[in-house]
Amino acid sequence: xxxxxxxxxxxxxxxxxxxxxxxxxxxxxxxxxxxxxxxxxxxxxxxxxxxxxxxxxxxxxxxxxxxxxxxxxxxxxxxxxxxxxxxxxxxxxxxxxxxxxxxxxxxxxxxxxxxxxxxxxxxxxxxxxxxxxxxxxxxxxxxxxxxxxxxxxxxxxxxxxxxxxxxxxxxxxxxxxxxxxxxxxxxxxxxxxxxxxxxxxxxxxxxxxxxxxxxxxxxxxxxxxxxxxxxxxxxxxxxxxxxxxxxxxxxxxxxxxxxxxxxxxxxxx
Amino acid sequence: xxxxxxxxxxxxxxxxxxxxxxxxxxxxxxxxxxxxxxxxxxxxxxxxxxxxxxxxxxxxxxxxxxxxxxxxxxxxxxxxxxxxxxxxxxxxxxxxxxxxxxxxxxxxxxxxxxxxxxxxxxxxxxxxxxxxxxxxxxxxxxxxxxxxxxxxxxxxxxxxxxxxxxxxxxxxxxxxxxxxxxxxxxxxxxxxxxxxxxxxxxxxxxxxxxxxxxxxxxxxxxxxxxxxxxxxxxxxxxxxxxxxxxxxxxxxxxxxxxxxxxxxxxxxxxxxxxxxxxxxxxxxxxxxxxxxxxxxxxxxxxxxxxxxxxx
Amino acid sequence: xxxxxxxxxxxxxxxxxxxxxxxxxxxxxxxxxxxxxxxxxxxxxxxxxxxxxxxxxxxxxxxxxxxxxxxxxxxxxxxxxxxxxxxxxxxxxxxxxxxxxxxxxxxxxxxxxxxxxxxxxxxxxxxxxxxxxxxxxxxxxxxxxxxxxxxxxxxxxxxxxxxxxxxxxxxxxxxxxxxxxxxxxxxxxxxxxxxxxxxxxxxxxxxxxxxxxxxxxxxxxxxxxxxxxxxxxxxxxxxxxxxxxxxxxxxxxxxxxxxxxxxxxxxxxxxxxxxxxxxxxxxxxxxxxxxxxxxxxxxxxxxxxxxxxxxxxxxxxxxxxxxxxxxxxx
Numbered sequence: 001x002x003x004x005x006x007x008x009x010x011x012x013x014x015x016x017x018x019x020x021x022x023x024x025x026x027x028x029x030x031x032x033x034x035x036x037x038x039x040x041x042x043x044x045x046x047x048x049x050x051x052x053x054x055x056x057x058x059x060x061x062x063x064x065x066x067x068x069x070x071x072x073x074x075x076x077x078x079x080x081x082x083x084x085x086x087x088x089x090x091x092x093x094x095x096x097x098x099x100x101x102x103x104x105x106x107x108x109x110x111x112x113x114x115x116x117x118x119x120x121x122x123x124x125x126x127x128x129x130x131x132x133x134x135x136x137x138x139x140x141x142x143x144x145x146x147x148x149x150x151x152x153x154x155x156x157x158x159x160x161x162x163x164x165x166x167x168x169x170x171x172x173x174x175x176x177x178x179x180x181x182x183x184x185x186x187x188x189x190x191x192x193x194x195x196x197x198x199x200x201x202x203x204x205x206x207x208x209x210x211x212x213x214x215x216x217x218x219x220x221x222x223x224x225x226x227x228x229x230x231x232x233x234x235x236x237x238x239x240x241x242x243x244x245x246x247x248x249x250x251x252x253x254x255x256x257x258x259x260x261x262x263x264x265x266x267x268x269x
Numbered sequence: 270x271x272x273x274x275x276x277x278x279x280x281x282x283x284x285x286x287x288x289x290x291x292x293x294x295x296x297x298x299x300x301x302x303x304x305x306x307x308x309x310x311x312x313x314x315x316x317x318x319x320x321x322x323x324x325x326x327x328x329x330x331x332x333x334x335x336x337x338x339x340x341x342x343x344x345x346x347x348x349x350x351x352x353x354x355x356x357x358x359x360x361x362x363x364x365x366x367x368x369x370x371x372x373x374x375x376x377x378x379x380x381x382x383x384x385x386x387x388x389x390x391x392x393x394x395x396x397x398x399x400x401x402x403x404x405x406x407x408x409x410x411x412x413x414x415x416x417x418x419x420x421x422x423x424x425x426x427x428x429x430x431x432x433x434x435x436x437x438x439x440x441x442x443x444x445x446x447x448x449x450x451x452x453x454x455x456x457x458x459x460x461x462x463x464x465x466x467x468x469x470x471x472x473x474x475x476x477x478x479x480x481x482x483x484x485x486x487x488x489x490x491x492x493x494x495x496x497x498x499x500x501x502x503x504x505x506x507x508x509x510x511x512x513x514x515x516x517x518x519x520x521x522x523x524x525x526x527x528x529x530x531x532x533x534x535x536x537x538x539x540x541x542x543x544x545x546x547x548x549x550x551x552x553x554x555x556x557x558x559x560x561x562x563x564x565x566x567x568x569x570x571x572x573x574x575x576x577x578x579x580x
Numbered sequence: 581x582x583x584x585x586x587x588x589x590x591x592x593x594x595x596x597x598x599x600x601x602x603x604x605x606x607x608x609x610x611x612x613x614x615x616x617x618x619x620x621x622x623x624x625x626x627x628x629x630x631x632x633x634x635x636x637x638x639x640x641x642x643x644x645x646x647x648x649x650x651x652x653x654x655x656x657x658x659x660x661x662x663x664x665x666x667x668x669x670x671x672x673x674x675x676x677x678x679x680x681x682x683x684x685x686x687x688x689x690x691x692x693x694x695x696x697x698x699x700x701x702x703x704x705x706x707x708x709x710x711x712x713x714x715x716x717x718x719x720x721x722x723x724x725x726x727x728x729x730x731x732x733x734x735x736x737x738x739x740x741x742x743x744x745x746x747x748x749x750x751x752x753x754x755x756x757x758x759x760x761x762x763x764x765x766x767x768x769x770x771x772x773x774x775x776x777x778x779x780x781x782x783x784x785x786x787x788x789x790x791x792x793x794x795x796x797x798x799x800x801x802x803x804x805x806x807x808x809x810x811x812x813x814x815x816x817x818x819x820x821x822x823x824x825x826x827x828x829x830x831x832x833x834x835x836x837x838x839x840x841x842x843x844x845x846x847x848x849x850x851x852x853x854x855x856x857x858x859x860x861x862x863x864x865x866x867x868x869x870x871x872x873x874x875x876x877x878x879x880x881x882x883x884x885x886x887x888x889x890x891x892x893x894x895x896x897x898x899x900x901x902x903x904x905x906x907x908x909x910x
Contacts, residue, residue: 014374113521120314171680174285273644289652
């Protein structure tokens with residue numbers, strides 16, 4: 001390597017320090033799940049134990065929020081997958097009147113702070129006398145998940161050679177055959193990556209959800225309540241690990257699915 | 270020899286012919302479901318928010334009066350409420366500034382020096398904290414900043430406890446412990462939104478051709494001069510793009526000040542409490558309109574600065 | 581003679597741009613037809629009108645006598661070799677070649693057998709299992725060709741198919757394509773901006789300019805008797821003489837063309853034209869000498885081996901009067 005390509009020591013130090021700053025706090029969550037001290041956040045932990053995993057497993061109030069979060073994330077992801085793919089297909093096809101406005105409309109739900117999306121939905125439900133339910137949660141989640149799928153699909157469309165759909169038609173395939181045999185296989189991994197990220201985003205979402213959930217608790221809402229009024233602190237850490245893992249794994253999968261392309265997943269949360 | 274035209278086989282071919290003759294039909298079929306969803310659910314809700322903000326609350330019954338009035342907006346300017354807005358803006362601006370400073374070395378290193386395996390390490394190293402659970406990250410900081418937590422432990426261990434105490438004794442931003450002070454709130458905000466600043470910055474820096482930096486060096490510029498006159502201006506669109514995120518996200522957040530910080534309210538927290546326990550939906554809606562307006566102004570300024578090319 | 585492709589005053593406008601403007605064209609069955617022109621001249625749009633990826637704004641297109649105004653690309657028995665080949669990246673070579681048969685419902689065994697046959701035809705036996713990404717540019721081009729030919733099209737369209745290949749490979753492919761066309765008897769319509777390629781391969785060619793056909797004819801007609809200044813200039817970089825100069829040389833007062841290889845250099849006394857040498861460009865087989873005479877700049881092709889003038893020398897130019905070709909349009 002040439003000397004001009006070597007970074008100054010101070011820069012390397014700052015960059016690596018920055019990365020550590022981003023990662024060390026998360027490691028602590030893991031450590032605290034094993035502490036024997038349950039009332040404070042004493043550091044270093046006075047002792048280590050595995051008992052909190054068993055305690056968490058037996059806590060009846062954790063399971064319903066977990067199920068609800070999984071349900072909401074799955075349905076929202078499916079809806080976002082359909083709507084986001086349709087959007088990407090339309091946007092990739094042609095320039096049409098209102099195209100720019102539409103792309104703005106798609107990114108708006110994540111460009112504006114979540115509190116606005118949440119408060120807007122809350123206002124709408126109130127004005128139309130719609131009671132809170134699982135459905136109202138999904139309504140909110142699907143809305144901000146569309147853009148995640150859309151971003152991934154559109155980036156892949158752009159990378160595909162523009163003429164392969166034409167080549168397929170040229171060889172005698174109708175629109176449906178072209179979709180099934182050519183577009184779907186080539187978009188597949190990008191769509192899956194989008195779905196993974198959408199799932200992670202939805203599973204973890206708390207800001208919009210508090211406005212649309214009413215009395216129900218998703219896992220993040222359960223966690224939030226524990227943070228505000230702690231009961232058994234290490235149990236919260238165990239749940240935090242579960243939430244972390246449930247979002248972390250899909251993100252890694254998404255990364256490996258889109259690696260090597262210019263459109264590696266995640267750029268546009 | 271086959272015929273020059275092939276026969277139509279089945280409904281798939283028939284529909285394909287319709288799509289070909291009238292391309293708008295297909296476009297319409299594709300665009301209608303998402304447009305309907307976003308138009309009705311999202312735009313509809315935003316309209317409801319706006320509508321709600323022009324209603325008011327009856328002070329005696331506590332019920333929403335569905336009549337057009339500007340009364341609720343006037344309330345925003347009461348000193349207590351105006352303080353919330355001002356405090357939020359100051360916090361958003363400080364968080365944005367601190368993120369930009371912290372993000373630069375990471376973005377610059379990742380864009381210019383990281384190659385091969387290191388490039389992937391940096392990519393994942395920025396992407397994972399960005400996507401990993403927001404609530405878990407906030408929670409981690411609650412642990413770190415607690416009075417009996419790791420920061421105090423490290424500070425005492427290094428004999429720097431007096432520095433921490435001095436920081437906490439600062440009027441306005443200090444407090445009992447980091448987890449109950451403005452300083453703590455600020456730290457967590459910076460931590461949580463930092464990746465949103467790094468990514469656009471890195472994208473902007475990656476677009477600076479190496480030859481341009483070499484040209485600057487060839488022309489006799491010192492590295493400090495190159496930095497100030499070449500790199501910084503070229504990184505600026507990325508900084509602005511990143512600041513859109515950090516500013517907007519800080520302005521709307523209501524979880525972090527709830528968990529780490531004083532009891533002083535921010536816009537997000539005000540919206541959350543007003544719509545919840547207070548049951549004052551109109552005022553909550555009016556509060557929510559404030560960040561929208563600020564962001565619209567911010568976005569139009571950023572657009573003029575060319576920040577959107579870096580997104 | 582059967583007409584394979586026929587344009588009846590076909591126009592294709594994109595907004596205010598007339599990409600194809602009132603074109604009349606008829607391509608006889610079994611010809612190797614080239615569409616030649618600079619980029620933006622409308623030749624590629626014409627090709628896309630035949631395949632069906634563009635629809636005419638006005639006029640009618642007939643393929644073997646049948647109006648295709650209502651026929652989408654998938655129902656035209658016309659196949660295209662795309663400029664970037666457009667191979668399907670997720671399918672292997674055999675599946676790529678068999679794709680056209682697959683979507684028409686041909687069984688796997690027949691499909692694979694036909695695909696192998698086609699791969700043999702383009703000399704790619706044994707490459708069936710590879711993915712397009714593992715092939716060289718020349719090999720990809722052959723796969724694209726096999727993929728189109730397996731459908732037994734009545735017309736094969738080729739959109740600058742040799743553009744991405746290096747010179748040596750391009751020349752080899754030119755010969756191969758020509759031989760293949762003769763053997764299969766299929767009508768080939770070939771788009772190119774390379775005039776040597778068009779002249780050497782085509783039976784007939786159309787020269788496009790600004791969305792119109794400037795001239796249509798056999799390569800030798802177009803080369804020897806360009807109809808317009810544009811054709812004379814674009815095909816073989818001919819000398820274009822203004823009317824006054826043509827008149828002085830004893831021809832009609834019209835814009836005229838004079839091929840560089842029809843001119844010979846002599847000494848100044850015996851020549852009808854005299855001028856000063858301002859440039860010499862060595863081309864291998866000959867040298868192009870630029871001579872400035874009153875009112876024009878002429879290029880003279882001097883075969884290698886013949887004596888060359890010095891830069892700045894006064895020279896005379898002689899030619900056969902029959903080679904001075906008057907053009908119909910300015």
